[in-house]
Amino acid sequence: MTLNYPISSLAAHPPRLSPAYKSTVKRTPSKPLIIMRHTLSELTGPVYGHETVRENDNDLTLQCKGEPLGERIIVHGHVLDEDGRGVPNTLVELWQANACGRYIHVVDQHPAPLDPNFTGAGRTQSDAEGYYKFVTIKPGAYPWGNHHNAWRPAHIHFSVFGHSFISRLVTQMYFPGDPLFPFDPIFNSVTDEKARNRMISSFDLENTQPEWALAYRFNIVLRGRNATPMETK
Amino acid sequence: MSETAKEITPSQTVGPYFAYGLTPNGKYDWNDAFSNNLVTSDTSGERIRVEGRVFDGDGAPVPDCMLEIWQADAQGRFNDPQDKRALPNSSFRGFGRVGSDGNGGYAFDTIKPGVVPDPDGKPQAPHLVLAVFARGMLLHLYTRIYFDGEAANAADPVLALVPSDRRATLIATRKPGTGNAVYCLDIRLQGDNETVFFEV
Numbered sequence: 001m002t003l004n005y006p007i008s009s010l011a012a013h014p015p016r017l018s019p020a021y022k023s024t025v026k027r028t029p030s031k032p033l034i035i036m037r038h039t040l041s042e043l044t045g046p047v048y049g050h051e052t053v054r055e056n057d058n059d060l061t062l063q064c065k066g067e068p069l070g071e072r073i074i075v076h077g078h079v080l081d082e083d084g085r086g087v088p089n090t091l092v093e094l095w096q097a098n099a100c101g102r103y104i105h106v107v108d109q110h111p112a113p114l115d116p117n118f119t120g121a122g123r124t125q126s127d128a129e130g131y132y133k134f135v136t137i138k139p140g141a142y143p144w145g146n147h148h149n150a151w152r153p154a155h156i157h158f159s160v161f162g163h164s165f166i167s168r169l170v171t172q173m174y175f176p177g178d179p180l181f182p183f184d185p186i187f188n189s190v191t192d193e194k195a196r197n198r199m200i201s202s203f204d205l206e207n208t209q210p211e212w213a214l215a216y217r218f219n220i221v222l223r224g225r226n227a228t229p230m231e232t233k
Numbered sequence: 234m235s236e237t238a239k240e241i242t243p244s245q246t247v248g249p250y251f252a253y254g255l256t257p258n259g260k261y262d263w264n265d266a267f268s269n270n271l272v273t274s275d276t277s278g279e280r281i282r283v284e285g286r287v288f289d290g291d292g293a294p295v296p297d298c299m300l301e302i303w304q305a306d307a308q309g310r311f312n313d314p315q316d317k318r319a320l321p322n323s324s325f326r327g328f329g330r331v332g333s334d335g336n337g338g339y340a341f342d343t344i345k346p347g348v349v350p351d352p353d354g355k356p357q358a359p360h361l362v363l364a365v366f367a368r369g370m371l372l373h374l375y376t377r378i379y380f381d382g383e384a385a386n387a388a389d390p391v392l393a394l395v396p397s398d399r400r401a402t403l404i405a406t407r408k409p410g411t412g413n414a415v416y417c418l419d420i421r422l423q424g425d426n427e428t429v430f431f432e433v
Contacts, residue, residue: 002315007432013244014371021246027422031399033374033432036391039351041377042433044313046303046328052266063262084237093266095254105250107297121254121263147361151324157248159255163315165303165362166433168372172245174297189371190243197240200399221239 003224005038005166008222009082010199014189021185022146030089045164050125054197058124060136067116070099074207074215076144079130079160086130092218092220093123093159094134098229101140110143135213135214141180152182153187162222173218174200241319244372248425249297251366256299256332269331271302271343276325278307278344282411283361283378283405286337289369290423294337298367300340302329302378309347345380345414351390358385358392365420374430378418379404394431402428 019029056062061072075094079087097103097120097162100112118137126132142152155172162168174187181187190196198221207215253261272280287295305311306321313327314320321327329341337419341361356387361378379386381404387391392400405416421428 009381010242011371011430012241016370016372018371021369021371023246024371025369026293027295027367027369027428028290029374029430030290030423031409031429032426033430034394035351036394038433039357039391040316040349041303041305041357041360042375043313044311046302046326047313047330048266048326054264080239082239082241084239084347085268085375093254095251097250103250104253106260119253119262121257121261125268134251147337155236155244157245157251159247159251161309165364166375168301168364170366171242171246172248186245189245195240195243198240199245203316220240223241 002227003081003163003166004042004227005223006225007035012192012195014191018185018189021189035090042166043164045161045167048161049089049188052091053123054066054127056133058122060118060120060122060134062109063119066117068115068137070115072135072213073138074133074135074177074209074213075201075218076131076133076215077208077218077220079126079132079162080219080221081163083225086125086126088126088128088130090130091161092126092132092154093124095121096136096156097139097141098144103140103142112140116218129151129204138175145186151180151183153178153184158220160220160222167222167224169220169222171199171220176200176203186210187210245297246368246371249368250331251299253384258332267328267330267343269329269339271326271329271341273324274324276306276344277323280341280342280398281345282371282413282415283418284338284340284415285417285419286334286338286424287339287365287420292424295367296333296335296337296423298333298365300331300339301364301366302343302361304343304362305328305346306350308348308351309345313393316367340409348385356385356388357381358389365387365422374422376402376420380416381406382433399429402426407429
């Protein structure tokens with residue numbers, strides 16, 4: 001299968017310069033990006049599989065001696081391409097704050113407790129149909145210094161590879177109904193409402209496990225379409 | 234399941250705290266999936282180091298970015314079955330990842346890649362594809378690293394797209410010295426001598 005990657009699909013992404021998110025101001029190129037034809041260097045990508053993932057790397061509640069505090073959740077979904085086909089055997093990495101909204105990163109020193117039983121990092125490989133699953137703790141809201149009383153909505157960071165180096169995606173998964181959505185410049189950097197909503201997971205009663213954990217579904221759509229003569233220039 | 238067209242998931246910033254998940258490098262209780270050393274014992278080709286620093290629009294170093302490279306082996310082959318030509322005959326994967334240090338510095342130990350054809354079959358000069366992720370970047374940036382002194386640079390179809398006065402931002406210069414070649418290239422996200430980035 002040969003895929004192509006129309007750059008028109010990039011319109012779903014936030015504009016690089018989003019001044020409400022202040023750190024973008026000095027970290028956005030001032031000159032236009034140069035458009036080029038995709039060569040093999042862009043159309044291929046690293047292939048990493050199960051050898052990269054250890055048992056329980058996808059269960060963030062089992063990585064330490066004891067159980068982490070907070071609300072245990074299942075986060076699962078389907079990694080897809082733009083034609084709706086599952087992306088099999090691709091690496092999915094995630095990282096997140098703990099239930100109190102505190103990151104284990106040394107730079108996060110805000111006064112919320114670390115959890116000795118929670119690191120907040122995980123990885124897995126999508127299965128042969130493109131499905132993935134994590135067990136983790138629902139992260140708390142996180143305060144940051146972008147503006148007065150700035151709080152990030154609860155979110156989980158995702159890093160996904162896909163079929164090529166240009167299908168690479170780093171994004172954040174949000175939880176439905178978060179009251180912080182209207183005030184978050186990172187979430188709202190995605191200007192199209194439908195595109196924004198694709199970053200919000202959905203509560204999934206069907207996969208919620210009784211007396212164990214709520215489930216949230218988060219499908220991830222990566223660049224990549226079937227090549228057709230019409231689209232080949 | 235029926236296959237219907239889907240629209241892509243938007244990108245969001247990698248944020249300031251990716252290191253413990255993506256580039257722990259011994260500082261956190263989590264293992265690294267990737268390294269900035271791509272060389273395996275069975276890799277053929279010229280061993281090189283590529284290093285530099287990353288700067289923002291004020292010329293301040295960027296201490297919290299992640300760089301990823303993707304490249305062909307010394308024979309110009311990618312370790313991906315989508316490359317329909319012969320696959321590499323070594324365990325060289327062609328992918329590396331590193332987090333910048335407190336001075337915005339980065340380094341990759343790898344091999345100089347071979348020649349990869351463009352879509353018309355014309356040779357491209359040896360190059361690495363580089364992706365830059367950082368706090369303050371809602372979507373990663375793509376650029377390329379070429380090598381000073383390569384005669385093939387003059388005919389490279391991608392370099393030819395770049396105004397001549399900006400091409401130097403893509404060409405790593407070789408440090409004087411003996412031993413394995415060390416190539417240097419700084420990445421400037423904005424401002425004077427801003428690195429050329431590609432919309433791919």
